[in-house]
Amino acid sequence: MNSANAVDSEMDRRLVLATQGGLPLVPRPYEQLGEQLGISAAEVMARLTHMLERGIIRRIGVVPNHYAIGYTANGMSVWDVPDERVDELGQRIGALDFVTHCYHRPRRLPEWPYNLFAMAHGSSREEVLAKVEQIAELLGADCRGYDVLFSTKILKKTGLRIGV
Known part of the structure; x- marks a missing residue:
């Protein structure tokens, strides 16, 4: 610090x-x-x-256990969108009520063309895929490609901790 x-x-x-x-x-x-x-x-x-x-702390917010509230399918949708529009498009996607977090990440060409990530949760993979289709429709011609990466196990989520 x-x-x-x-x-x-x-x-x-x-x-x-x-x-x-x-x-x-x-x-x-x-x-x-x-x-x-x-x-x-x-x-x-x-x-x-x-x-x-x-800026000592970044946020105060709820971190729900999605599995405990019935959302057992978790899909990180990854998108290839124009770099010059990634911030604007990310704000539009992040405003969707079913997107829990959305952020810009650098591409790793040629293997990884995606620069925009958005997490969606649902009670089934089909539900998550339907939500991802809504994102694709919102992006329209700005969507040059996408994929969905489904969670396979639960990882413990913790933020930065300071010692006593």
Whole structure:
């Protein structure tokens, strides 16, 4: 972590350590964190907001277990689109309610021509493929090729962790 993104205080560090495994699954998680750290819920929220604004933390969000909520088919669709339009097209695809994440990645020619990735989940491969077809329709002539890579096993998802 460079000095521009360093945590301001020992309390910020304690807050990061307390939340890096996820927010408490209680009706008022900020209050519980505040009680644990000896500060108010308002201060917890203010500190998290400050760290978000400074880029110390990137986001606060839900990371659902797709399998637990019935989405057992997970397909990463990969797209070959014009480089000069990849940002615009990525924003349009990322706005679809069934796309959980969408991002630009460099091509690795000649083996890998794809530069735009979009993850879709469904209860079956057929459902995911139908969603991918919707993306293809949205892209129209900008779609020069695509594929779908289906998950074959569940990997544990964790973000960066700092030590005690």
